[in-house]
Amino acid sequence: MSYTIRWEPPATARLSALAKDHPEAPDLIGAAVYDLASNPRPTNSTQLGTSSIRRLLLGYWRVTYEVVDADQIIEILIVGRSDEPR
Numbered sequence: 001m002s003y004t005i006r007w008e009p010p011a012t013a014r015l016s017a018l019a020k021d022h023p024e025a026p027d028l029i030g031a032a033v034y035d036l037a038s039n040p041r042p043t044n045s046t047q048l049g050t051s052s053i054r055r056l057l058l059g060y061w062r063v064t065y066e067v068v069d070a071d072q073i074i075e076i077l078i079v080g081r082s083d084e085p086r
Contacts, residue, residue, distance in 0.1 A: 003073060010077070011063075032056060061081060062079070
């Protein structure tokens with residue numbers, strides 16, 4: 001089963017802003033996000049509360065996204081820096 005990736009405007013804006021100071025960020029984050037299409041709940045992600053929102057940790061980067069199983073959509077809500085690498 002493959003999910004469709006949908007980027008919300010705040011996430012694309014933040015990714016563009018990150019690219020100015022961290023040119024490696026878009027490639028790393030983009031690759032990880034598109035891997036979510038085949039595995040929406042990888043081991044380096046955490047469910048936030050009881051919602052369908054998850055946080056994916058990628059070293060110093062994080063991606064907050066929502067899994068919409070009924071429509072097979074991954075909505076990328078926001079990307080940013082994490083306080084410490086994991």
